[in-house]
Amino acid sequence: MKYELSQAGYRDFLNTLTFTQQVNRTAVSPTAAVGTLALTTFGNQYRNYVAIKTPSNGVTPAVYGCDANGNISFDEAADGEWVSCSFLSWQDAAAYLDWSGLAPMTEFQYEYMCRGVSSAGSNPASYGEFAWGNNTACSITYNLSGPVTAAELVSNPCAPPLGNILDFNTSNNVFGPIRNGVFAVSGGSRISSGASYFGVMDLSGGLAEYAITVGTVAGRSTRYTPNGDGNISANGYAQLSIGANGFWPGMEGNISNSTVNTCASTCEVTGYAGLILRGGHWFANASNCAIAYRGLLGSNGRNYYNGCRGVLDIR
Numbered sequence: 089m090k091y092e093l094s095q096a097g098y099r100d101f102l103n104t105l106t107f108t109q110q111v112n113r114t115a116v117s118p119t120a121a122v123g124t125l126a127l128t129t130f131g132n133q134y135r136n137y138v139a140i141k142t143p144s145n146g147v148t149p150a151v152y153g154c155d156a157n158g159n160i161s162f163d164e165a166a167d168g169e170w171v172s173c174s175f176l177s178w179q180d181a182a183a184y185l186d187w188s189g190l191a192p193m194t195e196f197q198y199e200y201m202c203r204g205v206s207s208a209g210s211n212p213a214s215y216g217e218f219a220w221g222n223n224t225a226c227s228i229t230y231n232l233s234g235p236v237t238a239a240e241l242v243s244n245p246c247a248p249p250l251g252n253i254l255d256f257n258t259s260n261n262v263f264g265p266i267r268n269g270v271f272a273v274s275g276g277s278r279i280s281s282g283a284s285y286f287g288v289m290d291l292s293g294g295l296a297e298y299a300i301t302v303g304t305v306a307g308r309s310t311r312y313t314p315n316g317d318g319n320i321s322a323n324g325y326a327q328l329s330i331g332a333n334g335f336w337p338g339m340e341g342n343i344s345n346s347t348v349n350t351c352a353s354t355c356e357v358t359g360y361a362g363l364i365l366r367g368g369h370w371f372a373n374a375s376n377c378a379i380a381y382r383g384l385l386g387s388n389g390r391n392y393y394n395g396c397r398g399v400l401d402i403r
Contacts, residue, residue: 096169109324118150135264186316186326190398204285295395306362309348337362369393
């Protein structure tokens with residue numbers, strides 16, 4: 089995925105699910121009132137705008153929309169559909185990836201997306217480097233123009249050699265994720281847009297992204313990770329085929345990083361063992377957004393900094 093999963097993308101996913109599936113893929117009952125935020129019960133929504141548009145009656149599924157301005161008129165031009173989607177647990181992200189035919193990325197894939205094909209010649213590695221290829225990051229407080237619209241922009245970005253990043257230093261006027269690819273503007277460069285070697289956006293800062301770790305038994309047991317098959321379980325979880333050649337983190341309730349993931353019974357992804365969060369996030373220090381930072385091992389939950397990005401494994 090070139091971009092992190094947007095709020096429109098997760099909204100559209102929710103709107104394909106049954107009532108029972110929606111119960112497990114949101115933080116609030118689908119029967120809650122119109123305008124109730126679907127993914128967070130925090131007092132501060134941290135720029136997450138996915139809300140109930142039409143409540144469920146307990147049988148028929150709810151309909152979800154985005155409503156950044158809180159006027160109970162959904163999916164308008166300034167309702168935040170293009171903002172990266174936070175408050176996603178691993179089970180949420182896994183279900184979305186399975187449904188969309190994608191797979192969770194590994195740590196190796198994350199670093200490859202950032203660094204490219206070689207650290208030699210014209211693409212040398214640098215200590216503490218970010219996804220845009222050097223170790224210098226913007227640290228001023230950003231201001232937004234056209235907030236929560238498709239034209240949302242940072243009006244005061246930094247210029248090279250400072251890479252643009254949404255982190256603790258720059259997000260004081262934002263306090264949450266921003267539009268996917270917001271730093272990529274006409275005439276910009278890899279550094280000014282914060283892009284990776286391959287042009288993948290927001291791999292440093294923005295939202296933290298789930299990856300399969302090589303640092304635990306559970307993570308290493310997911311070798312040959314299969315792509316999703318377009319279907320999720322009746323309960324709303326990612327579900328792989330019994331007897332498949334590979335596994336996903338947290339299969340069949342596994343929460344122990346010292347236990348291998350297996351697919352012998354339901355094959356639902358209801359645990360989280362084998363995960364790490366990579367790339368840092370909008371509330372992290374810049375150093376925690378560096379490519380090599382690995383300090384969020386095994387993190388899970390609907391946090392204000394957790395997002396989703398998948399890959400397509402071609403073999």
